[in-house]
Amino acid sequence: MIRSSRIIILLMFVFLIFQLVPAISAYSFQDELIWEYGGEYKLSKDERAKVGPYTIKIHEINPGTNPPSANVLIYQNNVYKEKLFFDTKANSENTYEDDLKIKIHDINTNNVSVELYRHVYKKAWVKDTERKGFHKGYELKNGNYTVQVKEFKKKEVVLEVSNPYKKNIFTDNYKEAESRKYYNEFMVRVASLYPEKGVVYLETYRPGNPDFSIDILNNKDSYNPNETIEYKALVENTGSTPVQEVKLESSSNTGKIGQPVMMRNVIDQNKSKIFPVRINPPNDPTGENMVTSFVVSGRDYRGNTYTDSKTVSTQINSYMKIEKEISKEDVTLYREKENDTVQVSLIIHNMGNSKKLVDVTDEIPDSFTIIGNDSLENSLVVNSDSTKKVTYQVKPTKPGRYTLKPAVLEWVDEGSKYTTESSEKEIDVHSSWIQVDKSLSSDSINVSNNVEVKINIENTGNRIANISFTDSIPEELNLVSGDLQWNGKLGPKADKEITYTLTTNESGRYVLPELEVDINNNQTKAISNSAILYVDKGVVTEHKPEEPILTRIDATKFMVTAFMAILALLSLAPISAYINIKRKG
Amino acid sequence: MEMITITSILIFGIFSLLVLLLLINVSSMMAILLLVSAPVVMVLLIPETVIGFLSHQHMVLANDLVPVNNFHILLIIWSTLIGLIMYTEFLTWYLSRNKA
Numbered sequence: 001m002i003r004s005s006r007i008i009i010l011l012m013f014v015f016l017i018f019q020l021v022p023a024i025s026a027y028s029f030q031d032e033l034i035w036e037y038g039g040e041y042k043l044s045k046d047e048r049a050k051v052g053p054y055t056i057k058i059h060e061i062n063p064g065t066n067p068p069s070a071n072v073l074i075y076q077n078n079v080y081k082e083k084l085f086f087d088t089k090a091n092s093e094n095t096y097e098d099d100l101k102i103k104i105h106d107i108n109t110n111n112v113s114v115e116l117y118r119h120v121y122k123k124a125w126v127k128d129t130e131r132k133g134f135h136k137g138y139e140l141k142n143g144n145y146t147v148q149v150k151e152f153k154k155k156e157v158v159l160e161v162s163n164p165y166k167k168n169i170f171t172d173n174y175k176e177a178e179s180r181k182y183y184n185e186f187m188v189r190v191a192s193l194y195p196e197k198g199v200v201y202l203e204t205y206r207p208g209n210p211d212f213s214i215d216i217l218n219n220k221d222s223y224n225p226n227e228t229i230e231y232k233a234l235v236e237n238t239g240s241t242p243v244q245e246v247k248l249e250s251s252s253n254t255g256k257i258g259q260p261v262m263m264r265n266v267i268d269q270n271k272s273k274i275f276p277v278r279i280n281p282p283n284d285p286t287g288e289n290m291v292t293s294f295v296v297s298g299r300d301y302r303g304n305t306y307t308d309s310k311t312v313s314t315q316i317n318s319y320m321k322i323e324k325e326i327s328k329e330d331v332t333l334y335r336e337k338e339n340d341t342v343q344v345s346l347i348i349h350n351m352g353n354s355k356k357l358v359d360v361t362d363e364i365p366d367s368f369t370i371i372g373n374d375s376l377e378n379s380l381v382v383n384s385d386s387t388k389k390v391t392y393q394v395k396p397t398k399p400g401r402y403t404l405k406p407a408v409l410e411w412v413d414e415g416s417k418y419t420t421e422s423s424e425k426e427i428d429v430h431s432s433w434i435q436v437d438k439s440l441s442s443d444s445i446n447v448s449n450n451v452e453v454k455i456n457i458e459n460t461g462n463r464i465a466n467i468s469f470t471d472s473i474p475e476e477l478n479l480v481s482g483d484l485q486w487n488g489k490l491g492p493k494a495d496k497e498i499t500y501t502l503t504t505n506e507s508g509r510y511v512l513p514e515l516e517v518d519i520n521n522n523q524t525k526a527i528s529n530s531a532i533l534y535v536d537k538g539v540v541t542e543h544k545p546e547e548p549i550l551t552r553i554d555a556t557k558f559m560v561t562a563f564m565a566i567l568a569l570l571s572l573a574p575i576s577a578y579i580n581i582k583r584k585g
Numbered sequence: 586m587e588m589i590t591i592t593s594i595l596i597f598g599i600f601s602l603l604v605l606l607l608l609i610n611v612s613s614m615m616a617i618l619l620l621v622s623a624p625v626v627m628v629l630l631i632p633e634t635v636i637g638f639l640s641h642q643h644m645v646l647a648n649d650l651v652p653v654n655n656f657h658i659l660l661i662i663w664s665t666l667i668g669l670i671m672y673t674e675f676l677t678w679y680l681s682r683n684k685a
Contacts, residue, residue: 550636550640551632552628552629552632552636555628555632555635555636555639556625556628556629559621559624559625559628559659560621560625562660562663563620563621563663563667566660566663566664566667567617567667567671570664570667570668570671571671574671574672574674574675577675577679578675578678581679581682585682
């Protein structure tokens with residue numbers, strides 16, 4: 001019996017300790033008893049709000065009374081405790097057991113706007129002077145305050161706390177671990193006391209401040225208009241005391257914010273909270289820059305307000321988007337069992353609110369050919385919030401590095417025409433590329449003379465080529481040496497010269513025809529120029545010394561004749577006169 | 586002025602003076618004979634030089650249509666001097682007939 005009663009007493013003692021330990025540990029000399037914000041609620045009749053162990057319930061709303069009134073029921077750990085009366089004027093604030101504060105902001109027909117607070121201990125004082133030993137008569141200075149050790153008593157020390165800017169000088173007895181506050185701005189604490197040694201270890205404390213910082217964790221450079229942006233606003237209290245009634249207000253120049261104001265009751269020191277802010281971006285045909293501002297505010301236990309702000313800017317893309325994709329970026333031509341066509345896909349996204357008729361225009365490099373009936377210009381309807389794909393096949397024909405220019409998407413929105421472009425794509429085309437040139441050692445020869453025909457084959461591509469050809473010559477020309485046929489391999493950037501010699505016994509103008517060169521087993525051809533050969537008869541003209549145009553005989557004949565003619569002509573008149581005179585005389 | 590031009594002026598000047606001197610001091614027949622014989626004999630003696638000299642072109646008139654060379658000048662001198670000699674002879678005859 002005695003044993004069982006002892007056990008019961010022991011259990012009760014243990015229970016008492018368990019009850020006391022949280023109460024003791026809940027309070028520290030650095031803490032202040034403050035009304036912690038518990039949130040703002042709009043409650044209809046019979047609706048409840050909970051803060052800590054307390055639940056409030058709107059029992060009755062009387063909007064017709066003057067002023068409007070309401071009865072609120074208080075529950076603690078779900079046990080009914082009290083009914084409180086509120087109105088919007090003198091009785092707008094009430095407390096329960098000095099632990100729960102209820103503030104009524106508004107009472108209307110359907111609901112009551114209520115703000116709740118709880119009395120809690122929160123860390124408010126921050127160590128300002130580290131623990132340090134002092135003897136009698138020594139002084140500790142902190143700001144304008146001076147703490148002087150006056151004397152040691154049994155288990156106590158007498159300290160004098162003075163401030164030249166304050167009226168009073170305080171002389172207080174301190175026991176070990178005892179602390180006192182002065183003007184609610186300075187605290188002295190006896191950390192350790194050794195009266196027998198005449199040493200006291202002192203610490204001083206000052207009220208701490210919260211400090212805000214806001215950061216946006218996930219801002220991208222651009223967003224599509226059909227995706228909801230969820231910014232994660234990280235609000236961090238880097239100060240030394242908690243901050244309460246933390247309010248995040250978000251605003252945007254063009255976007256629509258789901259919840260422009262968000263509240264948190266408290267953020268303790270060195271703690272952070274994330275506010276998820278959802279924004280629906282604007283739906284613009286050209287896209288635009290969306291600027292979102294975040295302002296966070298809160299207050300400390302003394303009512304001082306703290307704020308911080310952040311502005312983020314992001315590009316909201318046009319609601320129409322076109323993407324270009326190609327099936328391969330490396331193409332090797334003229335290889336058996338290898339497909340050398342490229343599929344180009346144009347993917348059109350309509351992220352807007354209505355279906356659109358769009359024109360898609362694309363272009364390909366000059367050396368590419370489009371296969372089949374595919375077209376580079378297409379018109380199609382793309383429904384709202386959907387995607388359509390346009391594909392076509394192209395075949396490169398010449399080696400090199402090519403840029404497929406952006407495809408252009410064109411549409412009309414409210415009478416205005418808009419365009420947007422896709423990205424560019426690069427294609428590397430690998431192949432041999434053969435160029436053939438036919439030339440003669442001389443354009444004209446004499447009959448029976450020889451002429452040398454040079455065939456120069458050059459591979460300017462980046463792959464080896466198998467080459468074969470058989471040249472043809474006019475019937476009148478005869479092959480003297482060399483061969484009209486050749487086959488072999490020609491590496492990248494290499495060239496080959498093949499020559500043969502011709503002659504003929506017949507004069508004339510001969511056309512040496514174009515040479516058709518087969519490349520990679522007739523997969524493609526290269527054609528040379530033609531050449532023209534003139535063959536002369538070979539008549540030798542002897543050189544004669546030049547003679548004067550007139551011989552001496554010719555000159556004499558001409559001169560005598562000319563003289564006689566002039567003489568005869570000029571003699572006509574005198575002879576006529578002479579004959580006439582003679583006849584008359 | 587080119588050397589050949591100066592030479593031409595001198596030759597044709599001297600030639601004309603000689604013919605006129607013969608006409609005045611000797612006789613018309615001697616003047617006519619010198620007039621024709623001097624160029625002909627010179628051509629026969631030194632054909633290349635004389636033909637080259639006579640063929641030398643001094644100028645081209647009327648938009649490159651009318652070339653003027655020493656042959657033309659010789660013909661002009663001949664025309665002028667033959668005319669002078671012929672009319673001198675005719676007038677001499679005519680005037681002396683009345684005296685007789």
